[in-house]
Amino acid sequence: MNEQIDQLISSVQNEKVKQWASLLDKKYRDRSGQFLIEGVHLVLEALKGTTQIATIVYDNERGIPAELKYKRETNDTPVTLGVEWVQASRAVMAKCTGTDTPPPVFAVLSKIAADKKALYRDKCLVVVLDGVRDPGNAGTIIRSADAVGADAVVLGKGCVDLYNPKTVRSTMGSLFHLPIIEADLMELLPEARERNVKLVGTSLQAEHTCYSYDWTHPTWLLLGNESEGLSPAVREQVDESVIIPMAGQAESLNVAMAGTVLLYESLRQRKYDS
Structure with a gap:
């Protein structure tokens, strides 16, 4: 079991937070080649696929959702092995998802290459x-x-x-x-x-x-x-x-x-x- 303590980010002025929040704007999505997904279901779907996931951010008060915690502990595919896990304050979660009631988790992904x-x-x-x-x-x-x-x-x-x-x-x-x-x-x-x-x-x-x-x-x-x-x-x-x-x-x-x-x-x- 992975017992490591994930980095905690609580300030909305953090540079990573600013970068994640910028992905709500198409201009910055195009510039970075990344986008955001939010909610347990979408993150689980991303983990099943081959899309490159850079970071998974979860609400530090609620902790990692159970389904994702299980996936993290049992799945050792390349998709999950390279992921950075970060815990964040409710204010950070809200800023990065643009919602008054933020989800328990969001993730930063590379845009999908289509054949x-x-x-x-x-x-x-x-x-x-x-x-x-x-x-x-x-x-x-x-x-x-x-x-x-x-x-x-x-x-x-x-x-x-x-x-x-x-x-x-x-x-x-x-x-x-x-x-x-x-x-x-x-x-x-x-x-x-x-x-x-x-x-x-x-x-x-x-x-x-x-x-x-x-x-x-x-x-x-x-x-x-x-x-x-x-x-x-x-x-x-x-x-x-x-x-x-x-x-x-x-x-x-x-x-x-x-x-x-x-x-x-x-x-x-x-x-x-x-």
Whole structure:
């Protein structure tokens, strides 16, 4: 058992604390190549993966959460062996997470390197976001893509930052489970078409419903901005459009809900359509 006493940081003026807190700002995340995750669940998910974890910081009054303490004492993978563990005051925890009620633990990680090969796997299913700006929507779509076993998620220019703390929280750990690639869609989409990938969007004028469309082909599902939909340049790249039928009086579904419906129809056809 590891009996070492971890460094205690109590002042919000500490240089490490200033560095950690700066990661709440995209500019400093981009500059340092690091980001923050908070809460026991996300830290456990990070420890299961291969992402480089620099530091785990826990509330000194509450101590190391039991699940993390067990992981620390029993897991000797490279992910856990190189981690710096620090105990911090409640004030430090609040400053670094930007919350009035700080979590019991947060961690500092290196940004995740994504393999673009996943975009072109056999019978690939990839979700492409074009101008999705709400962190909750982006995070939910990433969770849904993970849930259906999609190969990757692409965030085009104009999307919310993947490492925005609200986006990270909304993924509930799914950002560690599948490749998430930030890219210029005007470069990526033509390449996908050259590789015989079907680019599928949504449209109220579509000839296919999402249930009559054949999702078993290599497919990239394109989801657009919350209010404007797909940008004109991206819409020009679309091969097929589908519509989600609605039997009630709701005018529309938000982008995260619509994306989830489409992804689950794809899963049904690919895995359960006998």
